[in-house]
Amino acid sequence: MSNQLGRPIAEVIEANIETFKAQCYELYKPPPLGSLVKAGNMPVYGIVTDIITEGLDPSRPIVARGFSATTEEEIYTQNPQLMELLCTKFRAIAVGYSHDNLLIQGYPYEPPKIHAFVHECLPNELSDLSSSSDFIHLLLQHPEVKDEILTATLISISRQITDREKFLVRAGKTLAIELTGQMSRLNAILRKLKQ
Amino acid sequence: MSLDLNKAIKKIEEITYLHRKEFEDREARIRLSVKHMGESTGEEIAGKLRSVSNRPFLWAGATEGLGQVYEPGPLPKAFSVASTDGSHIDVDRHMPIPCALINIGGCVIRYNLQTKSEFFNEPEVYHGEGLYLKGDTNTVDEVYIEGSTLGMLRTVGEIEYLSNILTEYQDNSPILGLMDGSLILWQVSGPGVPQLVKRRVIDQTFIPAMDKLKNLSKTRALGIASYISMPRSTDVVNTLRLYLCQSADEKCSGLCSIRKSLSSPCNLVNNIVDRDIFAALLKEGQRSAIFSSTSVIMEDYGNHRICFFYVNNGWEIGRVEVPQWIACNPDLLSLTHTLVLDQCRKGIGYPVAVSEAHEQAVLTGSDRRAFQDMILAQINNGVSSNNTSQKDRSKRLPWL
Numbered sequence: 001m002s003n004q005l006g007r008p009i010a011e012v013i014e015a016n017i018e019t020f021k022a023q024c025y026e027l028y029k030p031p032p033l034g035s036l037v038k039a040g041n042m043p044v045y046g047i048v049t050d051i052i053t054e055g056l057d058p059s060r061p062i063v064a065r066g067f068s069a070t071t072e073e074e075i076y077t078q079n080p081q082l083m084e085l086l087c088t089k090f091r092a093i094a095v096g097y098s099h100d101n102l103l104i105q106g107y108p109y110e111p112p113k114i115h116a117f118v119h120e121c122l123p124n125e126l127s128d129l130s131s132s133s134d135f136i137h138l139l140l141q142h143p144e145v146k147d148e149i150l151t152a153t154l155i156s157i158s159r160q161i162t163d164r165e166k167f168l169v170r171a172g173k174t175l176a177i178e179l180t181g182q183m184s185r186l187n188a189i190l191r192k193l194k195q
Numbered sequence: 196m197s198l199d200l201n202k203a204i205k206k207i208e209e210i211t212y213l214h215r216k217e218f219e220d221r222e223a224r225i226r227l228s229v230k231h232m233g234e235s236t237g238e239e240i241a242g243k244l245r246s247v248s249n250r251p252f253l254w255a256g257a258t259e260g261l262g263q264v265y266e267p268g269p270l271p272k273a274f275s276v277a278s279t280d281g282s283h284i285d286v287d288r289h290m291p292i293p294c295a296l297i298n299i300g301g302c303v304i305r306y307n308l309q310t311k312s313e314f315f316n317e318p319e320v321y322h323g324e325g326l327y328l329k330g331d332t333n334t335v336d337e338v339y340i341e342g343s344t345l346g347m348l349r350t351v352g353e354i355e356y357l358s359n360i361l362t363e364y365q366d367n368s369p370i371l372g373l374m375d376g377s378l379i380l381w382q383v384s385g386p387g388v389p390q391l392v393k394r395r396v397i398d399q400t401f402i403p404a405m406d407k408l409k410n411l412s413k414t415r416a417l418g419i420a421s422y423i424s425m426p427r428s429t430d431v432v433n434t435l436r437l438y439l440c441q442s443a444d445e446k447c448s449g450l451c452s453i454r455k456s457l458s459s460p461c462n463l464v465n466n467i468v469d470r471d472i473f474a475a476l477l478k479e480g481q482r483s484a485i486f487s488s489t490s491v492i493m494e495d496y497g498n499h500r501i502c503f504f505y506v507n508n509g510w511e512i513g514r515v516e517v518p519q520w521i522a523c524n525p526d527l528l529s530l531t532h533t534l535v536l537d538q539c540r541k542g543i544g545y546p547v548a549v550s551e552a553h554e555q556a557v558l559t560g561s562d563r564r565a566f567q568d569m570i571l572a573q574i575n576n577g578v579s580s581n582n583t584s585q586k587d588r589s590k591r592l593p594w595l
Contacts, residue, residue, distance in 0.1 A: 081304050
């Protein structure tokens with residue numbers, strides 16, 4: 001597994017064993033929903049399950065400003081301070097961690113540190129994750145993960161690895177086992193994966 | 196029910212009738228005041244102001260007709276607005292270490308420029324010998340920095356900080372330095388303010404900061420102003436009062452108070468403030484004529500005497516104060532008018548940059564507690580002896 005790092009895209013601001021929340025360095029530039037990210041020097045791997053943009057100061061309500069603007073861009077041109085006072089954050093559910101330079105699927109023994117840098121994962125890390133379906137079990141067990149997010153995750157991974165077909169077949173089989181007795185739910189997910 | 200509504204309703208009807216009548220009368224007087232302002236000329240006003248010396252109220256200096264109005268100039272394509280504001284924690288005598296804190300916050304908001312907007316704050320802690328203002332030569336002469344003295348240092352610190360920001364500003368586009376409140380530091384001229392405080396605030400801080408800004412304005416498009424929301428001042432109303440007055444100084448002193456006049460025609464403006472007449476005079480975006488402050492503190496301001504105008508920003512009438520070197524420069528004055536107005540429009544009635552500077556400066560209850568807790572934590576680590584008062588302890592731990 002390569003440890004090659006690019007520029008960090010975010011920084012951890014909240015973390016526990018199951019999830020971590022990170023603040024992006026650039027407004028409206030989060031990793032895509034369902035993508036794999038890693039946090040910290042001894043990386044904790046997580047799947048992006050939610051993206052939020054809000055004010056930096058929670059006590060300041062955000063008000064509509066476009067009453068005289070003709071485009072959305074104009075609102076930001078007229079109010080450049082917004083670029084510095086708003087921030088984009090995302091939540092990731094932990095699906096693995098690094099041990100002896102290997103990606104182990106499962107919850108980490110400790111969460112990433114606050115202020116840990118968050119990077120987008122490299123193709124070889126996605127391949128490591130896709131080599132096993134344990135993360136699907138983790139995601140299905142998490143109450144915050146909706147089926148749409150699971151689907152987005154599987155599609156996202158399949159688009160970035162070489163053996164796409166093999167990965168999706170294995171994922172489908174895992175889902176069939178995990179969702180025994182939930183035929184309509186399973187079919188809905190599989191229909192999405194076929195698209 | 197113990198309230199007899201039949202009796203109360205008669206009184207309520209009487210009160211509301213009087214209120215309506217008073218409102219209609221006041222509206223009529225405002226309209227007439229505006230008419231008189233429109234008829235006044237600069238020569239008449241200047242002549243009248245020269246002929247009076249002692250009245251029981253403060254009036255605004257003016258060299259143009261009181262009813263003069265001006266449109267804003269074109270908005271520059273790219274520009275910046277810088278602002279500063281301050282907040283402080285006063286000395287708490289129940290704390291084991293006497294100390295005070297001034298937090299100056301600020302921002303530079305850049306419009307249509309490549310560089311990002313910036314936000315910053317700078318806390319300064321005063322303790323030990325630093326809590327005393329001292330004379331340059333006479334070491335016995337000193338003033339403890341707390342209460343109103345701390346407040347004055349904070350206000351003038353905001354101006355000093357703004358001058359530093361503007362000096363370091365690199366871009367060539369126009370920039371406005373905008374503050375909250377008044378540039379007229381009238382508190383400094385109040386009774387009981389020691390000379391030492393006055394010297395530190397005016398001579399050693401305000402004047403050098405303004406000198407720096409004045410020099411900057413010679414080399415670049417720079418506006419400097421402070422904005423007062425919902426002003427209660429009556430300087431211009433009092434100038435109109437003088438314009439209408441036909442009595443000599445001595446007679447006026449017997450018939451007029453600061454607030455109102457007992458004789459006609461000066462009583463036309465009783466209970467009217469400047470913003471009332473400018474709300475009737477100015478259309479959205481327009482500014483008034485330039486007026487000058489005649490506050491006694493102006494004698495110490497040297498080349499930086501304060502002038503002001505009123506502006507209708509579409510939501511309210513605001514008072515904008517500028518140093519006289521801005522007021523005397525038509526380009527910088529127009530730039531200031533235009534950018535202040537634009538700031539109010541962008542901020543839905545109040546300048547955006549001033550709001551943001553406030554957000555950087557403001558000290559919340561939790562900030563104040565954190566400051567005290569940090570001091571106490573350091574003491575408990577053995578840095579100093581813990582002699583918090585029992586009163587402070589009882590406030591922190593109101594045990595049952």
